[in-house]
Amino acid sequence: MTKRTIDVNYLARVEGEGSLYVKLDGDEISELEFGIFEPPRFFEAFLRGRHFTEVPDITSRICGICPIGYQTSSINAMEDACGVIVTPEIDALRRLIYCGEWIESHALHVYLLHAPDFLGYESAIHLAKDFPDEVQMGLRMKKAGNSIVDAVGGREIHPVNMKLGGFYRAPTRRELNALVPDLEWGLDAALRTANLVAGFTFPELERDYLFVAMRHEDEYPMARGRIASSAGLDITAHEYEDNFRESHVERSNALHSLTSDGLAYHVGPMARFNLNADLLTPQAAAAATRADLVPPITNPFRSIIVRAIEIVLAFEEALRIIDEYDPPQPPAVDIVPQAGTGFGTSEAPRGLLFHRYQIDAGGLIEEARIVPPTSQNQPTIEADLHDLISANLRLSDEDLTWQCEQAIRNYDPCISCATHFLDLRIHRG
Amino acid sequence: MTNPKLAVWKFASCDGCQLSLLDAEDELLAVAAAIEIANFPEASREVLPGPYQLSLVEGSITTPHDAERIQQVRDESEFLITIGACATAGGIQALRNWSDVAEFTRAVYATPAFIDTLDTSTAIADHVTVDFELPGCPISKQQLLEVINAFLHGRRPDIPGYSVCLECKRRGTTCVMVAAGTPCLGPVTQAGCGALCPAYDRGCYGCFGPAESANLESLVAEWSRLDVDKPTLIRALRTYNGYAPAFRVASEQLEDSR
Numbered sequence: 083m084t085k086r087t088i089d090v091n092y093l094a095r096v097e098g099e100g101s102l103y104v105k106l107d108g109d110e111i112s113e114l115e116f117g118i119f120e121p122p123r124f125f126e127a128f129l130r131g132r133h134f135t136e137v138p139d140i141t142s143r144i145c146g147i148c149p150i151g152y153q154t155s156s157i158n159a160m161e162d163a164c165g166v167i168v169t170p171e172i173d174a175l176r177r178l179i180y181c182g183e184w185i186e187s188h189a190l191h192v193y194l195l196h197a198p199d200f201l202g203y204e205s206a207i208h209l210a211k212d213f214p215d216e217v218q219m220g221l222r223m224k225k226a227g228n229s230i231v232d233a234v235g236g237r238e239i240h241p242v243n244m245k246l247g248g249f250y251r252a253p254t255r256r257e258l259n260a261l262v263p264d265l266e267w268g269l270d271a272a273l274r275t276a277n278l279v280a281g282f283t284f285p286e287l288e289r290d291y292l293f294v295a296m297r298h299e300d301e302y303p304m305a306r307g308r309i310a311s312s313a314g315l316d317i318t319a320h321e322y323e324d325n326f327r328e329s330h331v332e333r334s335n336a337l338h339s340l341t342s343d344g345l346a347y348h349v350g351p352m353a354r355f356n357l358n359a360d361l362l363t364p365q366a367a368a369a370a371t372r373a374d375l376v377p378p379i380t381n382p383f384r385s386i387i388v389r390a391i392e393i394v395l396a397f398e399e400a401l402r403i404i405d406e407y408d409p410p411q412p413p414a415v416d417i418v419p420q421a422g423t424g425f426g427t428s429e430a431p432r433g434l435l436f437h438r439y440q441i442d443a444g445g446l447i448e449e450a451r452i453v454p455p456t457s458q459n460q461p462t463i464e465a466d467l468h469d470l471i472s473a474n475l476r477l478s479d480e481d482l483t484w485q486c487e488q489a490i491r492n493y494d495p496c497i498s499c500a501t502h503f504l505d506l507r508i509h510r511g
Numbered sequence: 512m513t514n515p516k517l518a519v520w521k522f523a524s525c526d527g528c529q530l531s532l533l534d535a536e537d538e539l540l541a542v543a544a545a546i547e548i549a550n551f552p553e554a555s556r557e558v559l560p561g562p563y564q565l566s567l568v569e570g571s572i573t574t575p576h577d578a579e580r581i582q583q584v585r586d587e588s589e590f591l592i593t594i595g596a597c598a599t600a601g602g603i604q605a606l607r608n609w610s611d612v613a614e615f616t617r618a619v620y621a622t623p624a625f626i627d628t629l630d631t632s633t634a635i636a637d638h639v640t641v642d643f644e645l646p647g648c649p650i651s652k653q654q655l656l657e658v659i660n661a662f663l664h665g666r667r668p669d670i671p672g673y674s675v676c677l678e679c680k681r682r683g684t685t686c687v688m689v690a691a692g693t694p695c696l697g698p699v700t701q702a703g704c705g706a707l708c709p710a711y712d713r714g715c716y717g718c719f720g721p722a723e724s725a726n727l728e729s730l731v732a733e734w735s736r737l738d739v740d741k742p743t744l745i746r747a748l749r750t751y752n753g754y755a756p757a758f759r760v761a762s763e764q765l766e767d768s769r
Contacts, residue, residue, distance in 0.1 A: 120523075121522070121523040121573045121574045121577060121628060122573075122616070122619065122620070122626055122628055123523055123573070123602075123603070123604040123632075124604065124606075124607055124612075124615045124616075124618075124619055125603075126618060126619050127607075127610070127614075127615035127616075127618040127619055128603070128604075128606040128607065128610065128615070130618075132746060133743070133746065136746070136750075139716060139750075140603065140750070143525050143527075143602075143603050143648065143751065144525060145525050145526065145527075146524075146525040146526045146527020146528065146530045146649060147526060147527070147530060149527075190533060194533060194554065204555050204556050204557035205548075205554050205555030205556065205557060206554065206555075207540075207543045207548055207554065207555060208555070208557070210540055210543075214540075217540070218540070221536040221537075221539065221540075222536065224534075224536055225536040225537070228534060228536075236707045236708070236710070236711050237649075237704070237707060238534055239527040239530060239531065239534070239649040240527060240648060240649055240718070242707055242708050242711055242713065242716075243711045245713075250708075250711045250712045250713045251711045251712045328621075329621065330620050330621040337620070337621075487556070496526075
């Protein structure tokens, strides 16, 4: 019987540090370990004793790629704890900055991190030697997304303008109108991107996923809504922990999430699309139809098309919000601390992001719990790899490793977030 | 002539500072033409062997394994620059330095025995010789490009050590502390962000760390005059650069005087 191992010590083109180890005895996978060795940073521990107004700035530091996700979920949780409901103008501005983060993060992933896998390049820098115009287009879209975060938030990474109740200062109409030409160009570029990635060759893998994503009656979900699943779940953030639980496995500094029935589930762009395709914006819906994207999408490699569709949607939404923009006056509603527990979620680029805080009457945090998208996806990523490897045993170690890495990157795993992730090793020993 | 080799290393961090390099959308391909990106796992699966003429180090040292790894990084690097508050001052995760890490581990993880971590989060310079430190949480991408440019031309980077106040004056922002009584860390915080927070009607929260010769004593007096209580002041000094010596000394003195 031949034995082999696939061993990737430091997975590239993901945000953070992770590894994969696979041991094969003939045609049997005897071990499959998807590890996160990103060192623990203990956010949930040191948040205790901090003041509730500090939480958007502090939790932003969990992830440099999706700070708006962390700021939004934490703000939603604190506003929930204190019984605050913000104005429609503030909600619109929150959706606008969230659009910026989706564009920036998705364009980074589609062009710089994932497209090289499909086209056989080591990196976007190698890719740029043969496809300079396409890579430049990706970078310029990313820049357009960042320009939204910058205009609303003050800077691209760890923006300073988000606060409990709203914003420190509402951007002026002039500041937002200045973005419009780049966003119009970006919308066109996103449509071209959707056509481009729909033409890629997708490895065969169909899986029967349980999809979980937010759902809001009026809009494709970003900063607000309930939690829904492909099995008919429809709950508020308050009921999240009754339906999903985290467990700690030895190989990983990240916690794994499963449903309360012990099932792996899938969060992120594919889950959002499959549960909310009826709420796509007009051009995003048309682009999805052109790309032959009919829900439910169950081949995880096609998630790159869904990301492109979500970039289209984010540009359309950003342009609409700016067109209708009415600066919130005042920029934030007052928030007074109330002893109790608050629950908040939002749809970070990589998927559902849950926060819970217990605060005292003075606003000091007594307990914090944060469940990032990547730790929710981790059992699903392992299950994908299991099926992928079983179906592709005839591949050489080099090709199998490449395909495993590509499959992991389907989830755009953000390891920095999940620690509390990747080195890939296939052992045919 | 071959281009110098660049390596980007990650320790405990949020990835935001190395993302600043990918966020230099207009300059990224030009940088890649002037310097060989030899080891940058967030961007490329290709890893070329060292030695590297320039290493950018993000993140702080929080595990026994990383304490060893930084020594290897130093050995392979001709010029080593730390990027960001984690690498330069220990980062937000240095809040553990004032706490019981075993209790922290129990608070977050069901099986604390699986976690191998140090009691402290410390700056890279506490472990190896650092050739230049670039502060910021996150760093400014313009300052990062300036540091890379200076390295390529063999000159000293032009990174000012003065405080945020000068940037506020230059930007024409009315002082939020004087005019609105908003507590602001701008007088003791190094410039580089462009005096962002006061331009958004809030006080600076110190994400670029202490400025050169920062007068913490005077700042503490001014904040106290604005009726900021001691626990709030200590928290304000203990964020992304809390373990930077000037901020650390000031917060510990406040704590001792309670």
